[in-house]
Amino acid sequence: MKTLTVYVKDQPYPIYIGEGLLEQLPALLREYQIETDRKLMIVTDSNLAPLYGEKLKNRLVRAGYATGFAIMEAGEKSKNLHVFEQLVGECLRFGLDRQSIILALGGGVVGDMAGFLAASYMRGIPFIQLPTTLLAHDSSVGGKVAVNHPLGKNYIGAFHQPLMVVFDVRCLKTLPLRQWRSGMAEVIKHGFIWDESFAKWLDDHRNELFAVDSEAAVEAIYRGCEIKAAVVAQDERETGIRAILNYGHTIGHALEAVSRYQVYTHGEAVSIGMAGAARLSAKVLGTGLDVVHYTEQLLEAFELPVASTRSWSVPAMLDAMKRDKKVKQDKYVFVLAKALGEVKIVSDIPETEIRDVLGELVPN
Ligand SMILES: NC(=O)c1ccc[n+]([C@@H]2O[C@H](COP(=O)([O-])OP(=O)(O)OC[C@H]3O[C@@H](n4cnc5c(N)ncnc54)[C@H](O)[C@@H]3O)[C@@H](O)[C@H]2O)c1
Numbered sequence: 418m419k420t421l422t423v424y425v426k427d428q429p430y431p432i433y434i435g436e437g438l439l440e441q442l443p444a445l446l447r448e449y450q451i452e453t454d455r456k457l458m459i460v461t462d463s464n465l466a467p468l469y470g471e472k473l474k475n476r477l478v479r480a481g482y483a484t485g486f487a488i489m490e491a492g493e494k495s496k497n498l499h500v501f502e503q504l505v506g507e508c509l510r511f512g513l514d515r516q517s518i519i520l521a522l523g524g525g526v527v528g529d530m531a532g533f534l535a536a537s538y539m540r541g542i543p544f545i546q547l548p549t550t551l552l553a554h555d556s557s558v559g560g561k562v563a564v565n566h567p568l569g570k571n572y573i574g575a576f577h578q579p580l581m582v583v584f585d586v587r588c589l590k591t592l593p594l595r596q597w598r599s600g601m602a603e604v605i606k607h608g609f610i611w612d613e614s615f616a617k618w619l620d621d622h623r624n625e626l627f628a629v630d631s632e633a634a635v636e637a638i639y640r641g642c643e644i645k646a647a648v649v650a651q652d653e654r655e656t657g658i659r660a661i662l663n664y665g666h667t668i669g670h671a672l673e674a675v676s677r678y679q680v681y682t683h684g685e686a687v688s689i690g691m692a693g694a695a696r697l698s699a700k701v702l703g704t705g706l707d708v709v710h711y712t713e714q715l716l717e718a719f720e721l722p723v724a725s726t727r728s729w730s731v732p733a734m735l736d737a738m739k740r741d742k743k744v745k746q747d748k749y750v751f752v753l754a755k756a757l758g759e760v761k762i763v764s765d766i767p768e769t770e771i772r773d774v775l776g777e778l779v780p781n
């Protein structure tokens with residue numbers, strides 16, 4: 418098991434990463450002085466309930482905790498206020514009070530929903546993240562929690578830091594391959610924005626990572642969380658440097674929007690977005706073409722896309738970027754690569770440069 422601490426203002430919290438940690442959860446709770454007089458509520462989704470949720474509930478009950486169990490339908494479409502209200506009802510019926518703790522067992526969808534539930538139920542109660550997807554190494558650090566509105570993703574949310582994050586890498590064995598690759602895009606992103614040697618390490622350990630070898634998975638998640646935590650600790654509320662975590666996301670979000678979230682997973686869209694950001698960096702900052710080539714090579718090695726095979730309207734993508742608040746006075750804000758492992762925020766990119774890059778990424 419590896420442990421790291423996230424230094425946020427209210428209360429620093431630990432992230433535990435290791436094999437079989439869900440089995441050790443009662444012991445971890447006791448170690449953290451969470452006594453059995455506090456009620457727990459597991460929030461999970463319909464895929465994870467039979468795989469891990471029921472066993473976890475039984476284990477916690479055996480350990481003496483009164484434990485409720487709320488299941489949401491799996492998938493992004495459940496991350497809305499209607500499902501939120503149903504979950505509030507479950508918490509009320511189970512008698513959760515301000516001392517109770519919500520356990521978010523799942524990927525980013527459950528983490529965002531259960532985290533937002535914890536942030537708002539009775540004006541805020543504690544929660545623990547139990548991530549089950551590789552992508553959730555990203556979403557479980559940083560305290561951003563949210564649900565979607567019909568007009569856009571994550572428009573209703575809060576900052577609410579968990580008590581702790583307990584990442585049992587054994588769960589990753591059942592994760593569908595496409596979801597695994599998608600999560601890898603965010604892991605690779607952490608290398609691209611912060612640490613060239615981590616990107617190279619991922620490259621070197623590709624086979625172990627594809628085999629979901631526990632040791633390699635623990636290391637990749639540990640480094641990914643560590644980088645995200647380092648950025649978040651400097652800028653908890655995203656007033657400055659935290660925005661570098663959006664590397665690849667400006668184009669990525671635009672692709673997700675024009676395809677109505679039906680074509681790409683988040684990681685696939687971000688992968689194409691990072692390939693685009695690298696190209697834009699070469700045009701705008703004069704970054705070496707070796708960075709562009711290495712970016713594409715590493716993403717492709719993890720079977721991630723670096724361009725779209727489907728055609729989308731470039732003006733529609735630019736409109737989506739405008740809605741995504743990435744534009745100030747007609748100049749676009751992008752996170753660009755100066756080198757491998759080093760990025761900066763550039764806020765005055767003319768539309769023509771972006772148009773060119775989008776034209777290269779999507780066939781017309
Ligand atoms: N809060 C943040 O900082 C942040 C950051 C990045 C992404 N997000 C959010 O995360 C969400 C995406 O998260 P995700 O990619 O983890 O998606 P997800 O939670 O929908 O999980 C993907 C699918 O895999 C299934 N699944 C999860 N774990 C499994 C396992 N171990 N075995 C088998 N199946 C499993 C789920 O049931 C689901 O069908 C988006 O809503 C995004 O907005 C939030």
Ligand SMILES: [Zn+2]
Nearest residue numbers: 603666683687
């Ligand atoms: Zn992302």
